[in-house]
Structures are given as structure tokens and as C-alpha cells.
Amino acid sequence: MIRFDDTLEYIEVIQRARTPQEVCEALVGVTKQFGLNALLAGTVPGQGTPGEEQRSHVLLCDWPIEWLQRYVERNYVDHDPLVQYMRRTPSQVTWSDAAARIDLDRSAREVFCDAGAYKLNDGFAMPLVTLEGQVVMVSLGGENIELDDNAIRLISLASTYAIGRAIQLSSEEKTIEHRPELTPREKECMRWAAAGKSEWEISQILGISEHTSEKHLLNAKSKLGAANRVQAIAEAIRHGYIS
Amino acid sequence: MLYALSTSELMDRPDLWQAVHSLRHSIFVDEMGWEDLRREDGLELDQFDHEEATHHLVIRNGELAGYQRMLPTTRPHLLTEVLTDLYEGTPPSGPDVFELTRYAVARQYREGRWGVSSVGSELIAGFIEWGMERDVDKVIIEFEPMWVLRALQLRFLAQPLGYQRTYGRQQVVATLLTFDDTTLRVVREKRNYDAPVLVHGLPDFLGYKKAS
Numbered sequence: 001m002i003r004f005d006d007t008l009e010y011i012e013v014i015q016r017a018r019t020p021q022e023v024c025e026a027l028v029g030v031t032k033q034f035g036l037n038a039l040l041a042g043t044v045p046g047q048g049t050p051g052e053e054q055r056s057h058v059l060l061c062d063w064p065i066e067w068l069q070r071y072v073e074r075n076y077v078d079h080d081p082l083v084q085y086m087r088r089t090p091s092q093v094t095w096s097d098a099a100a101r102i103d104l105d106r107s108a109r110e111v112f113c114d115a116g117a118y119k120l121n122d123g124f125a126m127p128l129v130t131l132e133g134q135v136v137m138v139s140l141g142g143e144n145i146e147l148d149d150n151a152i153r154l155i156s157l158a159s160t161y162a163i164g165r166a167i168q169l170s171s172e173e174k175t176i177e178h179r180p181e182l183t184p185r186e187k188e189c190m191r192w193a194a195a196g197k198s199e200w201e202i203s204q205i206l207g208i209s210e211h212t213s214e215k216h217l218l219n220a221k222s223k224l225g226a227a228n229r230v231q232a233i234a235e236a237i238r239h240g241y242i243s
Numbered sequence: 244m245l246y247a248l249s250t251s252e253l254m255d256r257p258d259l260w261q262a263v264h265s266l267r268h269s270i271f272v273d274e275m276g277w278e279d280l281r282r283e284d285g286l287e288l289d290q291f292d293h294e295e296a297t298h299h300l301v302i303r304n305g306e307l308a309g310y311q312r313m314l315p316t317t318r319p320h321l322l323t324e325v326l327t328d329l330y331e332g333t334p335p336s337g338p339d340v341f342e343l344t345r346y347a348v349a350r351q352y353r354e355g356r357w358g359v360s361s362v363g364s365e366l367i368a369g370f371i372e373w374g375m376e377r378d379v380d381k382v383i384i385e386f387e388p389m390w391v392l393r394a395l396q397l398r399f400l401a402q403p404l405g406y407q408r409t410y411g412r413q414q415v416v417a418t419l420l421t422f423d424d425t426t427l428r429v430v431r432e433k434r435n436y437d438a439p440v441l442v443h444g445l446p447d448f449l450g451y452k453k454a455s
Contacts, residue, residue, distance in 0.1 A: 004331035004405065011403065129389050131396045131433065133358045153406045157416070160388060164395025 245369035
């Protein structure tokens with residue numbers, strides 16, 4: 001029996017993760033005691049999604065790299081019994097049960113046999129639904145898995161927090177991407193410009209030439225996508241460069 | 244618009260009182276199958292509709308579109324009295340912690356199978372605003388596990404209070420959600436509505452539609 005305090009500890013580690021990789025490690029850290037040591041999680045792609053686009057559906061992945069490559073190259077996603085199962089009935093299931101409940105054609109059997117070659121004999125998968133109504137599938141696999149009801153309760157709880165953390169991190173990444181990167185000098189010049197100083201005054205304060213201060217301000221303006229200095233200052237404030 | 248009423252304020256308004264308890268009956272008894280709460284008169288009431296409960300009502304088009312009830316954790320509440328198998332150890336309590344119960348969106352105001360409707364998200368924005376006004380920044384909620392992910396996406400800090408259990412047709416997990424300015428900002432961004440939703444005062448009589 002798993003102690004609840006341990007569960008809380010696991011979830012705290014997941015919530016402290018700062019990168020998707022750390023989230024993966026934290027979740028697998030929970031599930032490996034049940035023999036689940038490989039993880040793939042992502043939104044379920046529609047039938048016929050091209051390989052390149054499939055990658056953008058992935059939220060968390062620590063599958064053996066050769067297996068992942070093979071999976072994408074051979075377009076296994078369209079034949080994977082698990083993906084078919086999740087599209088039809090989004091619910092918790094072991095890999096072997098999903099296979100038993102889907103009519104396996106030759107290519108579906110091939111996916112399962114191939115997975116075995118990478119020591120992924122069986123696993124557990126569950127769906128989660130995002131705020132936007134998208135279904136995220138978490139799939140965990142291993143060589144010898146041992147699951148009971150308590151284990152599944154813990155795994156589903158930990159998986160939910162892991163996906164939550166992964167989505168938080170990916171939305172943070174987007175906000176940072178949108179923020180233009182200003183050099184320290186450009187920031188400094190913008191700060192003085194916001195304080196009402198002219199290019200000449202800024203050059204005197206910073207001990208640089210007037211031409212250089214003008215250049216820093218022009219660079220900052222173009223990075224901030226502003227049409228004039230007032231707008232550049234407003235943008236710099238919005239992005240948190242000037243308080 | 245979301246109105247926060249004390250139980251006595253609610254009882255002073257028979258139109259609202261009736262609408263609240265009949266919406267609760269139709270959702271929690273008829274739809275979700277909590278048969279213990281079934282009543283002949285089609286009104287759902289329990290021992291926690293006491294004088295310290297606060298009732299949040301979302302009114303749209305002169306009718307009750309959404310509802311939730313806030314209970315103080317400084318006295319017995321649902322988790323400590325009824326849903327006792329949902330927590331491990333000692334559940335959090337104090338003047339800064341409330342329990343959110345009976346979250347309900349009227350059928351005609353729901354959107355799709357999975358999505359959170361605009362009334363549903365107004366209830367969320369509403370309890371955050373209501374909490375911030377009185378130094379409350381934590382709520383205990385017993386909800387379906389899929390809400391945990393939604394809460395994390397909305398930038399609540401979430402902490403499970405126990406494991407999930409099956410009640411009737413539903414899986415339920417008790418969770419402590421902590422919120423701050425970031426949570427409110429993200430909730431407002433997601434609903435594309437920046438203004439406060441909590442209004443002070445009492446709503447017009449139901450069925451009365453303002454000419455626009």
C-alpha cells in the first residue's frame with residue numbers, strides 16, 4: 001500500500017519541474033516501481049496526420065529514441081491499436097486490453113511486436129481532457145508491468161499533474177518567445193528615454209557617443225516592433241523591461 | 244453577472260430561493276443520480292444551507308444560469324461530515340479556506356461535451372473575485388478528476404487531499420486549489436472577458452428581462 005504522504009511528495013516533485021524533461025523524469029520516477037519506465041504523452045492526432053506534424057502533438061516523451069524514430073517513420077500512429085482505442089473510447093486501459101478489444105489487422109500487430117523489441121511488452125494508457133476539449137493520451141510502457149487498483153489510482157493522479165505541469169511549461173515558453181530580447185545597453189537606453197532624456201543626454205549619462213545611443217534606441221525600437229519612440233517605450237514597459 | 248447572497252438574503256427572495264433549490268435538484272438528483280437527496284417537491288436542500296453559507300448565482304436573460312455554494316471550513320462542512328473517505332490526514336481549514344460545493348450550470352447554458360461554458364467560467368472568475376475581497380485564497384473542491392487538469396491550466400495551485408473514489412456514476416477527487424492574481428488573469432484571458440463579474444447588491448426579479 002502506498003502512503004498518501006509519498007503520493008503528495010511525488011506530486012510536489014512533478015510541480016517543481018522546470019522543463020518537460022524534468023516532468024518526464026518525475027513521472028517515470030513514480031511509475032517505474034510498477035515496471036512502467038517509458039513514457040509518451042500527447043494530444044491524439046487525427047487519422048493521416050503527417051509525421052512532422054505528429055511531433056507537434058507530443059507533450060512529454062522519453063521513449064527509446066530508435067523506437068520513436070521508427071514509430072514516426074513507419075507512420076505507426078495510424079495503426080497503433082492504442083491510438084485507435086483512445087479515438088473510439090477515451091478511457092483508462094492497459095495496452096494488452098486495448099489490443100484485445102480492437103480487431104488487430106496485420107499492421108496493428110506489427111506495432112505491438114515492434115514495441116516488444118524495445119522492451120515495451122505491455123503498458124497502461126489513459127486519456128485526459130484539456131480546457132480546450134482536446135484529448136491528451138498518456139501512455140506508459142515497460143518490460144514487466146505489475147498493476148493493481150492502488151497503483152492505477154496513483155499513476156492516474158500523478159499523470160494528471162504531470163500533464164498539467166507540461167501544459168503550463170509549454171504556455172510559458174510561448175510567452176517568453178514573444179518577448180523580444182533586448183541587450184543590457186538597449187534596455188538602459190530605453191529606461192533613460194522613458195525618463196524623458198534626449199539621445200545626447202543619454203550619451204552623456206552612459207559615457208557613450210550620441211551616435212551609439214541613437215543606434216541602441218533604433219535597435220530597441222525595431223526589436224519591439226514599434227513605429228516611434230513613444231510606442232517603443234510603451235512596448236518596453238509591457239514586456240517588463242522598464243517598470 | 245454573479246451575485247453573492249447569504250442564506251438569509253436568499254430566503255428573503257422566494258423567486259431566487261426556489262430557482263436555486265430546483266436547479267440543484269434537477270442537476271444533482273435527476274441528472275447525476277444522488278438519490279439520497281431526492282425530494283418530492285423537487286427542491287434539493289441539505290444541512291449545509293446554514294446561515295454562514297454563501298450562495299453564488301449567475302443570472303442570464305432573467306433566469307438562473309449557474310450556481311455554487313461556498314462553505315466556511317471553520318465549522319463542519321461536506322468533506323468533514325459526508326465525504327469523509329475523500330481525504331487522508333487532516334483536511335485544511337481556517338478563515339482563508341472555503342469549500343466550494345454544488346457547482347452547477349443549467350443545461351441550456353452548457354457548451355459541448357467537454358468544454359467549460361461561459362457560465363461555468365463565470366462561476367470560476369466569481370469565486371476568485373469573491374475570495375480576494377475577503378482574504379480567502381484557497382478552496383476545497385470535490386470534483387471529477389478531469390477538473391484537476393483544467394485547474395492547473397487555469398493556473399491554480401492544486402494539491403490532492405486524498406485518492407479518487409467512485410460515487411454513483413462519477414469519479415470524485417477532493418482537491419485544494421490556491422489562487423492569486425495570476426489565476427484571475429488567466430481565467431479572464433481564457434474567457435476573453437476582462438471586467439469583474441461579481442456585482443454587489445441583489446438581482447432583479449427572475450423572469451424580468453431588461454429592455455435593451
